[in-house]
Amino acid sequence: MVPMLLRPCKALQLPRADWIFERRQLALCNGFHRTRSALIFSYPDEVKNKIHETLVLAMDHDAAMTRKSFAPLKKTPVKVSKKRDIHEFLDNAQDGAIYFSLGSNLQTDQLPAGPLTALCNALGSLKQRVLWKHNGNMAIHATNIKFVKWVPQQAVLAHPKVIAYMMQGGLQSLQEAVHYAVPVVAIPFFGDQYFNARKILDAGIGLTLNIDTITENSVVQTLTEIVKNKTYLNNIKTMSAIVQDELVKPIDRAAWHVEHVLKFPNSRHLRYHGHDMSWIHYYATYLCLGTGLILLLYIYYILYDKIVSPFVKITCLSNLKQWINNLKRKLD
Known part of the structure; x- marks a missing residue:
């Protein structure tokens, strides 16, 4: 023990390593990308638009590290x-x-x-x-x-x-x-x-x-x-x-993948799908809008409860008192 x-x-x-890997795979790929996680290092702006990643080699192994990665x-x-x-x-x-x-x-x-x-x-x-x-x-x-x-x-x-x-x-x-x-x-x-x-x-x-x-x-x-x-x-x-x-052998497999990409340069079957993510999904626009709407509703509630509601109550009471006074005068 x-x-x-x-x-x-x-x-x-x-938690267990395989549980973590299934939900956020931390593949550090070639020193530039962690393509299976949210951590993606940026290229310079003048280079970014000209790059179309097709293949990333990760130094990893199914048995020793993870279950869905490239062998070392x-x-x-x-x-x-x-x-x-x-x-x-x-x-x-x-x-x-x-x-x-x-x-x-x-x-x-x-x-x-x-x-x-x-x-x-x-x-x-x-x-x-x-x-x-x-x-x-x-x-x-x-x-x-x-x-x-x-x-x-x-x-x-x-x-x-x-x-x-x-x-x-x-x-x-x-x-x-x-x-x-x-x-x-x-x-x-x-x-x-x-x-x-x-x-x-x-x-x-x-x-x-x-x-x-x-x-x-x-x-x-x-x-x-x-x-x-x-x-x-x-x-x-x-x-x-x-x-x-x-x-x-891993070196032969890596060489084959590189040659395969060079042989079919315009193919996208090995391309990381997250690279083609729309800006709406990338920046979670719907989440930002939803959060903003909830925030506005909360602010409206606070303002109504603290400012508008007391003013309405005062106005209503004033009108009620005036109506009661007019009613008394008529009765007299």
């Missing part, structure tokens, strides 16, 4: 021998090695002092060796930790001594971890990293930590669970085998 402290509150607040382009592994010191460090890891990296957008020296100290103390107390991608100076120097500014990541993940990967939950890093069957511990910070962390928990290929509540004890417990419980390793091995067992 995994302690609840190993799982972040932010990730647990999300597999990359040729790089030999660790290009970094001799890393190669020797991993080879001599008798109890295995843990690879720690937060990607290229976030460096560990940007972390708050509390979480950074907790990570250093926790990783330094392990019997496994730790390869830590860190671009800066670290005051704590544990004998089992090696700090490096740059890492040949795929080569490190392919090394047989690497038994766990601590990462930020980035999509491409997660794909590489799945490809090389290395269980993961995700520490999400922003963007789709929380969604990917939820997918990691759903697939049973790793655990997650919350950077806001991370402690030395939680890090040690999480890594101990990942290393000792072979369920995570078995799950990610199965997923890796599924990802690599394909009739057509």
Whole structure:
């Protein structure tokens, strides 16, 4: 049973990953479009009118990430021998090695002092060796930790001594971890990293930590669970085998789609239908008009209740009093 402290509150607040994907597919396509969601980055105005997107390639896979997307382009592994010191460090890891990296957008020296100290103390107390991608100076120097500014990541993940990967939950890093069957511990910070962390928990290929509540004890417990419980390793091995067992290689499939579009440049069967959405639907004009009408009715109600209604009541009372007075005069 995994302690609840190993799982972040932010990730647990999300529903299951497949439920999220069915309702808002977050396919980051070629760095320009999230074509299946409402987040669409704009081209410059002078270019926008001349562009007719026909094909967008998304680096994703049915088994590892989602169920209706393009398979990732597999990359040729790089030999660790290009970094001799890393190669020797991993080879001599008798109890295995843990690879720690937060990607290229976030460096560990940007972390708050509390979480950074907790990570250093926790990783330094392990019997496994730790390869830590860190671009800066670290005051704590544990004998089992090696700090490096740059890492040949795929080569490190392919090394047989690497038994766990601590990462930020980035999509491409997660794909590489799945490809090389290395269980993961995700520490999400922003963007789709929380969604990917939820997918990691759903697939049973790793655990997650919350950077806001991370402690030395939680890090040690999480890594101990990942290393000792072979369920995570078995799950990610199965997923890796599924990802690599394909009739057509992803690079060949991508090449075929590109050539297919070039062969039929005026065809629209691969075109994203949302691109042809009318401005009425794009800006939800009917919703704006409906909201405006309701607002006007509300304002009319407030004005009538506060101004018109009292004035009408005063006028009616004044007329009633005048009529009663005239009636009294006639009776007299």
